[in-house]
Amino acid sequence: MVAFLRFLINGISLGSVYAIIALGYTMVYGIAKMLNFAHGDVIMVGAYIAFCAMAYLSLPPILAVLLAMVACTALGIVIEGLAYRPLRQAASLAVLITAIGVSYFLQNAALLIWGANPKSFPSVFSVGAIRLFEGELVISSETILTIISNIVIMIGLTLFTGRTKLGKAMRAVSEDKGAAELMGINVNRTISLTFAIGSALAAVAGVLLCSTYPILMPTTGSMPGIKAFTAAVFGGIGSIPGAMIGGILLGVIEILGKAYISTELGDALVFAVLIIVLLFKPAGLLGRPVREKV
């Protein structure tokens, strides 16, 4: 029972990281109708910036995270402006290929700048762990921090999209780009804003990911990126609560699958679940089915 509880908590923690990354995918998809495959690599860049700030500039963790968020926000806006905006009217396949190109560009740039040697990521937040059941169950501060960050981000984003003017503009653009423009919403700026928020979240996700799994390499973001994308599709791409539910479920399935079925099949199980869900609910758990008018 204690073991199950521990796996569940680990799963929620891992799932929270997936959920934060999945938000970036889902928001960009909801608004720009494109899959930003470079998102996973923005996570990696964010983690490297936080790493450098802590290891070389000896900044306190909180400043390092803020610095990484600022840098990733700028990176997200630049990527959108240079690589995606010129292709706004192009076929979605062209944008997809560009996104894959940006992903490779970021990985190789990181290889050049930071080298291929794995870096050992310092612990961001150490206040000691919580012990339950006479030390049988130890929950590390990283785990707690990850879960809390996830909750805070979810509430913040829900309030932002529901209550603020900018958030409403984002929803309007995702409903109907043309109509939103006619209503006086600056579509390009709204899309830039979405990229900015998504990328800032990616920086947070990168730091959380690396403080739990403390190895940082230029390929660090790719596997979590793919899994988070899976989570976004699982929950219903375009839906913010969907990304949250999808991410957490995916993390829990992965850890429980490893614990009770096979440590080697964890990843395979994740993708098997995705296939099954999509067979029965093609729009994902919370996605709205889109009717094509003929």
Place this chain on the structure above:
Amino acid sequence: MKSMKTIIAMILAVVLLAGLSTAALADENTIKIAVIGPFTGPAANYGLACRYGAQVAADEINAQGGLQIELLFEDDEHDTEKAINAYNAVIEAGAQMIDGNTTTSPCLAVGAVAYEERMFMLTPSASSDLVVADKDNVYQVCFQDPQMGTISANLISENGMGTKIAVIYNNADDYSTGIYKTFIAQAKEIGLEIVSESAFNDDTTDFSVQVADAKDKGADLVFLPIYYTPASMILQTAKNIEYAPVFFGVDGMDGILAMDNFDPALAEDVILLTPFSAFSDDEQVVNFVEKYKVISGGVEPNQFGADSYDAIYALYQASVNAGIDGNTSFEDACELLIAQFSEMEYTGLTGVMKWDETGAVSKLPAAYVIKGGAYVPYGE
């Protein structure tokens, strides 16, 4: 205009011919040794160590005069496909023998081609027995995985390091599964109790399940026949859940202290097997460490660097004895080197080496413990 083109064509032809003739006239006094290993990627610490170690040896040899060495470096990124490309590149560049590959899987891939094409390979560190199996042209400087599995089990049992043992291994890696299998076999033989066995693969970043399993089954020693990158994550995971068994790594653990920003406290009391310790006060070792650190930018050498240093010296000694020079084709050099290696003895940084007919080396690893960021011989 036409005459202009003719002139340009003629100039080009002359330049090309000149290029060809210099390529054909290789310097008789210089042998070309290729060094192939992962200089980038997750196993880069091993490949770079081999590169630097080889460079130290070549610099020493070239400073002495006589037969000179030119090293040709190619990166295989610990990837079998890239390893074949690297191999083709060094053949193109005129390599006569190979110090490589550093890691097992690429070495197996290149070894198969090199066996067909008759290129001699002396791997500093690819330690699977499969590397030399059925290939008369491949020799090892390092001891083999099966030996490491057996020796580890014996050491644990003889020294009473642990009574309930957990094993975490990489099922996607020949090196790791090789040691794992012989370890389990020997453990059964001598009656060590294995309470938990769990696997992972190359993409795994979450080790919470594997470590939790070891903890729940009450293991007091965790055997890690894996490379240092996943090992560092396992150590962190164990620390997070306040699980502190004895960790016993093999030679893949060597390098963990050189990781960027790694906290040595995490590896305190970790046991590992290595034939070489940079912290020894042996004169030859001190000299090597000093020169190595100049090339590596201050990084301490691990056993891979020492193995590769020995590989270059062993290749050099065999080449001199066999009369190989810059004009010997790699096919001829291969047969001459095989004849040399099957009977020669070489004493290097990592011990006294003789080779049996399969290409395996006769030397044994020793156990060290990490104390305060340095290796201390076990039991001292």
